[in-house]
Amino acid sequence: MLDNAVAVTPAPTPLLRSPSFVRLWTGTMASGVATWALPFILGLAVLDRSLTGVGLGVLLATRTVGFVAAMPVAGVLADRYSRRKTVLWSGLTAALATPVMAMSLERSLLVAAAAAFVMGAGQGACRPAFQALTAEVVAEPQRQQANAAITLAVRVTTLVAPTLTALLAVAVSTPVLLWGVGALWLVAALVPPPGNDSPPPSTTRPNILADFVDGxxxxxxxxxxxxxxxxxxxxxxxxxxxxxxxxxxxxxxxxxxxxxxxxxxxxxxxxxxxxxxxxxxxxxxxxxxxxxxxxxxxxxxxxxxxxxxxxxxxxxxxxxxxxxxxxxxxxxxxxxxxxxxxxxxxxxxxxxxxxxxxxxxxxxxxxxxxxxxxxxxxxxxxxxxxxxxxxxxxxxxxxxxxxxxxxxxxxxxxx
Known part of the structure; x- marks a missing residue:
């Protein structure tokens, strides 16, 4: 009787009971909230006159330039080495640049713009790495549910965060809020789990442009x-x-x-x-x-x-x-x-x-x-x-x- 028994495939672990997915979800959400929060907080800085309208435009523009510049390079590095390490270093880069912006906001627009560029680069670098890391951490049958859970968390946060941020702005200054963005980037860098199928380091070391063209x-x-x-x-x-x-x-x-x-x-x-x-x-x-x-x-x-x-x-x-x-x-x-x-x-x-x-x-x-x-x-x-x-x-x-x-x-x- 036992010889004729049919093997039963165990049901996959529910996503929210999977420590690896919860860590991935938390890190991805933190990066999404940090990305959204910066323009909103800088807008508050214009309202409290610690930043001019021109300064706001300069900071947002330089952040976008950093985002666009880092994106193709980060995609190559995440494929050539480790998606988890790419997430780590991109998150740490943005986290370290945030307090620099906070301290220079009222002192030097040039320094603040350089920090915005670095923050944009960190943001751009983490996006493709997170996408690839999701494919490593979550099995294919559960990925649609996983992607929906991630975007749901970001949407909920962006719905309630403006009110919470505005309330916080009454009690704390804009630089303090920016330090909070830096803390979110630290979460994005440190919390996600290691991937399962990260590609081994390349032995041929082709140039980055050739790798991107291959993509x-x-x-x-x-x-x-x-x-x-x-x-x-x-x-x-x-x-x-x-x-x-x-x-x-x-x-x-x-x-x-x-x-x-x-x-x-x-x-x-x-x-x-x-x-x-x-x-x-x-x-x-x-x-x-x-x-x-x-x-x-x-x-x-x-x-x-x-x-x-x-x-x-x-x-x-x-x-x-x-x-x-x-x-x-x-x-x-x-x-x-x-x-x-x-x-x-x-x-x-x-x-x-x-x-x-x-x-x-x-x-x-x-x-x-x-x-x-x-x-x-x-x-x-x-x-x-x-x-x-x-x-x-x-x-x-x-x-x-x-x-x-x-x-x-x-x-x-x-x-």
Missing amino acids: LREARRHPWFVAGLAALTAVIATGYSATFVVLPLVSRDRFGSEAVLAAAMTTYTIGALVGAMIIARWRPRAQGWSALAGLALYGLVPLSLLLPVNPVVIFAAYVLAGIGIELFNVPWFTATQREVEPAKLARVSSLDFLLSYGLAPVGLALIAPAIDQFGATVVLAVCAVVCFAAPAAAAVVPSSRGFSASHGKSNARLQ
């Missing part, structure tokens, strides 16, 4: 990735940028206060929370098409700002956009971790962040002159069309249906 070739092997990344970049460069520029103007000129601006951003975050909760358990058959449809929902935002509608319609558009962006983000990250060759995952992830979020400021820089030249109505209409059309065009690529190879076989299964 580009890996990305091109996945048509769904190229198409999806093009769609995501188009939506962020047009829809995100236009609404960040136009929403404050609509709130002020059409409705006479900043209340619509604050409420719209809050409803967007609430929508993202809902989207993360939905996608944590929902497994649509055509996962790629569902994700791209979610991305296209952002087109409702410029459309709502274009039309003379009640503020409730604008809030509804932001809720749907928030839901849609997580219906895209979580399957997108999960598919990348599943389909891309593990030894090149960090480089492909760095390309993802570099083109989508890293270059978003370029869209912001171009939108304002476009509005001055053609008017907000024309710009918003074009942006809405792009937000709907770009994901639709990406969906035409055959492998986009499931964010997978044409026969549904991932690299993880083939190896």
Whole structure:
């Protein structure tokens, strides 16, 4: 009887009972909150006159330059050596730069800008490494749930953190708040667990550019990735940028206060929370098409700002956009971790962040002159069309249906 018994595979450990995932989740959340908090705290510094508006622009710009400059290099290093060590050193870099900014904020804009550059480099370096480390720590069947849990935590924090930070600002100074950001970066650096499958150090030591180009070739092997990344970049460069520029103007000129601006951003975050909760358990058959449809929902935002509608319609558009962006983000990250060759995952992830979020400021820089030249109505209409059309065009690529190879076989299964 025992000889005929069927072996039963034990159920995987629930994610929140896995010490390794809890450590990964904590570190990733800390890095996300630290990334979000810096612009908000620097905005408070402008309000208390410890920083000028020009200084704020300089610090945010130099942080973005550091982010973009570090991203491709960090992807190569995380693939060539260890994802965990890349997370460690990038987090420590940002953590050490934060108190330098805090101490120089009212003394030297040049020193503060240099610190902002280093902080941006640390932020950019940790993003692809965290993506690859997630694939090492979490088994493939649980990665979608893991990615949803991570983004859910960041969204919850960004929803409640502005109020908490504003309350803290009443009791403590801006430099103290910046020291708190440094503490978050320390958590991001020290808490995450070691990975299981970090690649061994390279013996040939090719140059960084050659390694990055090799990552580009890996990305091109996945048509769904190229198409999806093009769609995501188009939506962020047009829809995100236009609404960040136009929403404050609509709130002020059409409705006479900043209340619509604050409420719209809050409803967007609430929508993202809902989207993360939905996608944590929902497994649509055509996962790629569902994700791209979610991305296209952002087109409702410029459309709502274009039309003379009640503020409730604008809030509804932001809720749907928030839901849609997580219906895209979580399957997108999960598919990348599943389909891309593990030894090149960090480089492909760095390309993802570099083109989508890293270059978003370029869209912001171009939108304002476009509005001055053609008017907000024309710009918003074009942006809405792009937000709907770009994901639709990406969906035409055959492998986009499931964010997978044409026969549904991932690299993880083939190896």
